[in-house]
């Protein structure tokens with residue numbers, strides 16, 4: 001299914017008057033509105049291929065319908081999102097779930113939807129059919145060098161697939177760790193992981209980045225070999241200039257000050273980018289901004305400040321991606337909501353009066369500092385984000401149009417009720 005431009009124009013015409021009123025109201029107080037709109041238009045958030053189907057929990061999975069059953073259909077789904085919001089111009093693939101049979105054809109298909117290939121993701125957290133050694137007790141950390149070798153070879157294969165598609169980064173997330181005290185030697189696990197990562201790093205093309213993702217716990221429950229940003233940064237620093245720390249919002253212990261982590265990683269030039277999601281308890285993988293929208297804003301506040309200080313291009317300097325799972329909602333509608341929440345937080349962060357905030361900080365004026373941040377956060381920027389979509393040729397109300405067009409019903413008609421996305 002493809003959404004024609006004329007359908008979007010027709011939808012926008014119907015909403016134009018109401019939108020204009022809201023946009024005029026909110027933008028009349030913003031001096032640099034055109035600059036903000038341009039930044040919003042350029043800011044793209046990659047969609048992971050594994051978020052296009054229904055996710056499950058360890059207790060069960062309630063299948064959706066009309067899920068993308070092939071890489072081609074996954075690209076089609078992200079193409080639908082991008083047509084609706086012009087903000088999801090990249091897809092992030094997972095190997096071996098998304099191995100392209102013909103890279104050139106897949107590349108051409110993505111281009112026809114205006115999509116690029118974001119970071120490639122390797123998978124050593126589950127065993128694949130025909131694999132010689134098991135990852136039950138870890139992969140890059142494993143006590144058996146044969147297992148480590150196999151995991152390294154897999155990552156090198158992922159880089160090769162990425163090169164063929166025009167990707168520029170490899171994300172490594174490891175399930176490695178232990179579930180019981182005494183199960184492994186922490187130092188040896190770390191050293192093995194470092195040595196394995198060094199071998200992978202050696203195979204990165206010159207213009208590629210290696211993103212080292214961390215996670216506090218799960219699937220292992222006692223220790224995780226790359227558990228937090230300190231351990232990831234330690235690895236990234238030892239590996240070299242092309243290695244960075246990737247922050248996934250759900251991968252922290254409760255109440256972690258993620259905005260402070262972001263600020264310091266940016267200061268050190270070691271922030272790879274983001275996996276956006278939201279959570280109440282742990283790695284809940286809920287829709288971005290669904291539980292803690294103020295935290296999302298505070299993170300963007302640090303991102304904008306830190307990127308501007310270092311002269312980093314907001315749109316291209318870091319990797320922006322959603323990493324979520326949908327047990328209840330239609331995955332496509334959920335992803336539209338996530339992208340909208342991310343752009344709202346970004347727009348609010350762009351509204352922060354940084355000169356005034358600096359002054360308040362210098363004067364220890366705590367009340368004023370809070371006022372400045374909350375002035376931006378409490379501004380209803382939805383019409384600004386909508387205007388940026390309008391200027392890019394997207395829909396004023398992406399979810400409204402998704403609903404009106406009965407997209408899922410059409411996908412079910414094309415793919416069938418029982419089409420299941422691979423890899424979940």
Ligand SMILES: [Mn+2]
Nearest residue numbers: 213248275323
């Ligand atoms: Mn992640």
